[in-house]
Amino acid sequence: MTIRFLLLNAYAVGGTVRTVVNQANALAAAGHDVEVVSVHRHRAEPRFPLHPGVRLIPLVDGTAPPSRWKRPLAYRRQRRPSRLVPEAEVRYDRFSRLTDRRVERYLRSLRDGVLITTRPALNLLSARFTPSSVVRVGQEHLHYSHHKPELAREIDRWYPRLDAVTVLTAADEDAYRQQLGAGGVRVVCIPNPLSEQGTPPLSALDRPLVVAAGRLVKGKGFAKLIKAFEPVAQAHPEWQLRIFGAGPEHDRLRELIHERHLYNHVYLMGATQEFDRELAKASVFALASRREGFGMVLAEAMSHGIPPVSFDCPHGPREIITDGQDGLLVPLGDTAGMTAALTRLVEDRDLRRKLGGQAAEAARRYAPDRIRGRWEELLAELLAAKGKAGRSGGAGAPYGL
Amino acid sequence: MHDPPDRTGPAHAEVAEVWPRDGRIRVTGRVVGAAPAGAGTLIARVRGAPDTELRLPAEGRDTRFDAALPLDELAAATPEGERVWDLYLALDGQEDALRLGRHLDDVHGKKKIFTYPAQTSGGRRFEPYYTVQDNLSIVCDGEVAR
Numbered sequence: 001m002t003i004r005f006l007l008l009n010a011y012a013v014g015g016t017v018r019t020v021v022n023q024a025n026a027l028a029a030a031g032h033d034v035e036v037v038s039v040h041r042h043r044a045e046p047r048f049p050l051h052p053g054v055r056l057i058p059l060v061d062g063t064a065p066p067s068r069w070k071r072p073l074a075y076r077r078q079r080r081p082s083r084l085v086p087e088a089e090v091r092y093d094r095f096s097r098l099t100d101r102r103v104e105r106y107l108r109s110l111r112d113g114v115l116i117t118t119r120p121a122l123n124l125l126s127a128r129f130t131p132s133s134v135v136r137v138g139q140e141h142l143h144y145s146h147h148k149p150e151l152a153r154e155i156d157r158w159y160p161r162l163d164a165v166t167v168l169t170a171a172d173e174d175a176y177r178q179q180l181g182a183g184g185v186r187v188v189c190i191p192n193p194l195s196e197q198g199t200p201p202l203s204a205l206d207r208p209l210v211v212a213a214g215r216l217v218k219g220k221g222f223a224k225l226i227k228a229f230e231p232v233a234q235a236h237p238e239w240q241l242r243i244f245g246a247g248p249e250h251d252r253l254r255e256l257i258h259e260r261h262l263y264n265h266v267y268l269m270g271a272t273q274e275f276d277r278e279l280a281k282a283s284v285f286a287l288a289s290r291r292e293g294f295g296m297v298l299a300e301a302m303s304h305g306i307p308p309v310s311f312d313c314p315h316g317p318r319e320i321i322t323d324g325q326d327g328l329l330v331p332l333g334d335t336a337g338m339t340a341a342l343t344r345l346v347e348d349r350d351l352r353r354k355l356g357g358q359a360a361e362a363a364r365r366y367a368p369d370r371i372r373g374r375w376e377e378l379l380a381e382l383l384a385a386k387g388k389a390g391r392s393g394g395a396g397a398p399y400g401l
Numbered sequence: 402m403h404d405p406p407d408r409t410g411p412a413h414a415e416v417a418e419v420w421p422r423d424g425r426i427r428v429t430g431r432v433v434g435a436a437p438a439g440a441g442t443l444i445a446r447v448r449g450a451p452d453t454e455l456r457l458p459a460e461g462r463d464t465r466f467d468a469a470l471p472l473d474e475l476a477a478a479t480p481e482g483e484r485v486w487d488l489y490l491a492l493d494g495q496e497d498a499l500r501l502g503r504h505l506d507d508v509h510g511k512k513k514i515f516t517y518p519a520q521t522s523g524g525r526r527f528e529p530y531y532t533v534q535d536n537l538s539i540v541c542d543g544e545v546a547r
Contacts (some may be wrong), residue, residue, distance in 0.1 A: 083489065103404065254516060258516070258518035259518070261420070263419070263515070263516065263517050263518070264418040264419065264420070267508070267514050268510075268514065270510070270512055270513065281507075
């Protein structure tokens with residue numbers, strides 16, 4: 001039995017690619033036959049290394065683009081916009097008539113095993129073209145309400161054909177079940193796994209250091225965090241805030257740090273290859289996002305025994321943190337509340353130890369082997385159900401039916 | 402902008418905080434690899450113009466030092482054009498001046514990470530920055546390449 005993952009670009013860098021590669025590698029390491037299929041390829045080797053047992057297959061190879069003279073048809077198709085992908089899909093520009101053709105042909109060629117698709121456009125294509133003899137699972141990394149209405153309509157229409165839709169949070173599970181439940185499709189919540197295998201090194205919690213991390217974009221709320229940290233730095237000048245990540249807000253944030261004379265206490269660290277090591281130095285982790293898909297970085301911090309302080313934003317933090325038990329939740333946007341929560345942890349080493357210890361414990365539910373186990377369980381159930389139904393399938397309905 | 406390598410050594414003045422505000426640039430830190438001496442002198446030298454020097458008193462206690470460069474004095478002493486001032490600390494009763502820098506923490510690539518606001522004085526712009534060797538300098542009217 002083969003487990004296949006279909007990704008937009010397995011060679012790219014990004015949250016979805018990283019988690020899918022982690023999943024594929026974990027399943028391959030457990031002895032499953034795993035294939036990763038990438039719609040695009042733009043470099044020779046993937047950035048997140050694959051387990052040697054995983055086969056990687058690109059459908060449209062950008063490192064060897066079709067020649068205008070030798071493959072005129074493919075050449076023309078790659079320049080024409082997709083007819084199969086809804087324009088409301090965020091990555092519509094990455095699809096073309098050429099990807100339409102290659103993806104449809106690939107999907108129709110499948111006969112058995114499992115196909116896991118990893119974003120709305122691919123989930124929709126799988127629902128339409130993958131034979132029903134295949135177990136078809138669509139992963140959603142976004143909350144339902146974040147989709148444009150036109151895309152949501154397509155989702156409502158086609159997702160019921162899938163065998164299961166998997167989401168990252170319980171809130172997503174509710175939302176998708178409400179939308180799709182009547183169609184009979186299974187909606188299952190399986191969070192992303194931590195990237196680190198084994199037991200992550202625990203922070204000693206003795207450095208006066210608060211760490212935050214994420215792409216430097218408005219939604220991550222770093223400006224708010226810097227303002228919330230200002231009174232902490234004034235009351236406890238030995239404490240530092242280090243923000244890891246790069247992005248378009250960098251210069252504006254630096255401006256803010258300069259204006260408020262926080263340049264001796266708040267640092268924009270840039271992106272680092274060794275984030276895990278840097279993270280493990282922290283005594284407190286802070287998250288000030290307006291919203292999160294899941295908030296994986298909270299779970300990563302907790303796995304190092306670092307107590308987190310987070311805005312209670314949709315949709316991840318409140319499912320990852322139990323307030324007062326393994327971290328502190330602050331009402332969304334409450335800067336003074338963020339200051340107070342940071343101050344509590346900065347001033348109370350015993351509280352850091354207590355929450356940190358429980359955080360490490362709580363983060364174990366995201367350990368790669370636990371998450372892999374949940375996937376194996378789900379796929380086994382879906383395959384068994386398929387077996388009972390018999391091979392009644394055949395090809396999915398053609399476009400437009 | 403590289404600074405001359407022969408001017409840095411194991412003994413140095415480790416910078417803790419830099420405060421470019423209120424018309425001056427104040428620097429605090431501690432002396433490393435040299436005998437504690439208490440008070441001393443903060444020396445600013447214009448790179449490429451060895452005779453141009455500014456000397457200011459530095460307070461000290463044990464290994465700690467605390468000194469400030471008034472911007473108006475700095476502006477009056479800066480020659481024409483884009484200039485860089487390198488900072489040193491001379492301890493009372495000791496021969497060599499120690500370069501100011503930050504070498505003992507765990508942050509790599511300080512030039513991009515430890516950045517400070519610029520101030521203007523006498524129509525000129527002064528911005529403290531860390532060199533690629535993590536030493537502390539002040540650029541006048543120039544851009545720090547980041």
